[in-house]
Amino acid sequence: MKGVLNLTLGVMTAIGGFVDIGNIVTGGVTGARFGMTLAWAVVLATAIMVLYGEMTGRVAAVAQRATFDLVRERLGVRFAMVNLVANLLLALLTLAAEIGGVALVLQLVTGVQYLIWVPVVGAVVWLSIWRLPFKVIETAFGLLGLCLLVFAVALVALPTDWGELWHEMIHPAVPQGEALPTWLFYAISLVGACIVPYQVIFFSSGGREERWSIRNLREARGNAFVGFPLGGLLSLSVMAVMVPVLRPDSVDVKHLGQVALPVAQALGVIGLILTFISFFACTFAAAAESALSCGYSVGQYLGWSWGKWHRPSSAPRFHVVSLAAVIIATGFVLTTIDPITVTIVSVVLGAAAVPLTYLPVLVVANDREYMGEYVNKHWQNGLATIALLVMLVVSVATLPLLFATKAGQ
Template sequence: MSDRTSQRPPATPGTGHGRISTETVRGIVDSHRTRRTFWRRLTLIGPAFVAGAWQFGPGNLTTAMNAGALYGYTLIWVIIVSTILMIFLTDMSVRLGIRTPVSLISSIKDSLGTWAGVVAGIGVFLITLCFSVGNAVGSGVGLSMLLPGTSPVMWTVICTALVGTILLLKKIYGVVEKILIAIVALMAFCFIISAFASNPDWAAAGAGLIPVIPGGAWLLIIGLVGTNFSINAAFFASYGTKARERREDEYRDITIVDTIPGIVAPGIMTALVIVVAASVLGQTGADAPSAFGGLARIFEPVAGPVGAWIFALGFFGAAFSSMIPNCIAGGTMLSDAVGRGASAETLTARLGSAFILLFGIGVTLVFAGTSPVELIVIAQALTVLFAPILAALIIVMANNRTLMGSLRNRWWQNLAGAIGLIAVVALSIRLLVSLIGG
């Protein structure tokens, strides 16, 4: 055998001498893997967008409108802070969804006692029960604004029936994710167009990033934090993560493509609503219309009927996108709390979701023609009672060394969680004092 032959590297199965080299094959494989990785990351989008769609509902819009109308661009910073805190709590919930063997409530029962899991599940169910009214009314009013002269109650019934049909589908969560991602994209388009149509003072909007507390604004600030730092939506993110069977090795990609953008998107849209209201109504110092049907009309002076139509479309999207996960989350966590399973497809979960829908449409029919403002206040009161409990449970469970392993909270995550917990406790105390005193 010649020296040249003896110096040749050993043949590799599938390549051999005279064929493509091993290094070339590896390069081709790596390049294909890189291209697939990008698309695989996109398939991880879902649970956080569902949580974000849930938090961005009629109550959120109404509060943001009043913030812009009364205080101009001054309170935009509240949305930024709330969004950052929401990212941290949602991230903890996502990691819990990855690590819990069955569900978050089941793990809470195992670690802290059955009572703790039952309180969490029933608490979220009660919150969703009251939120269902605002969502039902908002979806009906949104469509009636798009099609003037039609009955909001009729559209409420149609939207409720549509959501009920979605609940009957198999593999509900995957279907809901696709619907909500599309609606969130539509809302983002509508509110971005609306913001530019209102011709705001962008320099003043930028100044709104600096924390300032105007006189008499505390209750409104509490309302903004309560609607944007939605602990119940963050809590449910663990269930979406578990339903999608996410793995620990996917956590980094989930954070990049789902958790951060899924929570930032509704935060940006809420800030844009404040910008719009500040631009159109801020100089008058007038309240935004308290009835949902009046919100779109603020665009008519600056963009005519088209501007009102665009905003109405975004408003409907906000109400309908919140309506779907609201009833699914309530039914699922009620089922889990009473030990009937952690899936949205259990009989108890479906019955619970159906009851939430029927409650929303029932109250809408009984109080047809009146504003649901009082019902939204009740929903916020229930949020006040249970938000600190849910936040504390998320933080405690995210620090469980046995359960979480390498995904256990780091010190800086605990710091952010502690700030969030203190914020919701302060929110609870302030609102309770206001409700008792009022």
């Protein structure tokens, strides 16, 4: 049991990074609109996240330094500053999307307008990251997020054409009536939803919160090899369950409630309750992750005391940055901008900024001064280089596709 609980950091990172509001929405939209023809994007992103997640955990365990700490020292102050600004802006946008997502879940449950819930959610997110121990946060929300398995159960219960699903997965093609640029835009959205940059910062910093060392390498790798593939499978389940229910009627998914409809149809009230619990756990976990990532990145860059293992009085600036991030994100959502729109834009821009974060991880993982015998193997560097080239292509294509398709319209 202890070994299972030791994997909850990877599970929480997967739940809050892979299957947050971004992946729930994009999975629902793409499944209802394109079937499983974009499943390859989730598989690709999952493989990239496993590869770079393992490197990130290994750096945290062997060098006993968080990735952003090493980025500043080994790659220079200016490069790190560019990386810091990009990550902060994206983390804030993601945090706004997640706070809006939690509020939307509460609106679905209570019927109370989501804007009323937004400041409440912001306050609870802050209180959680301020008062709750790191282990409590990762364990509670990591395990609650597993309620997303209800999507896989619903898929089995529904009249699913498994042959058609499999055919679309292994023979991806633009569906009839859809344009190639729009199809590619949503492919990028899925990639961006799975490998959001703040995941690297959170996973690395979380390893330091748990005091990983060389003795914990197996645990670090277990988190990467179990948590991230689990997130990928859950994402595919969300996508797949849309196909037998929403796709035949060409339903255009516009809000979170529509994503829950297939589960409600298959499993009734119990399924709906579990769906709402999973939505809440995923979005709240991602909100906590992105808020903490703001404090982690700034604290590591400026050399402050950081981390939840410090009391707030011992690391006040770290907590102030996290609080400021929550306040800014909450205020942004209160402008009444559509949280779903924020979500789509955040995952797409996240895809554009991914190389800024993942390149330093690759560089540090090859630094023998810090990693010693635990530097990357040749095959790891080969795969990581191919993955980085894919991310560069995605990064270059993101903005043109965003404007050309009017954000997937």
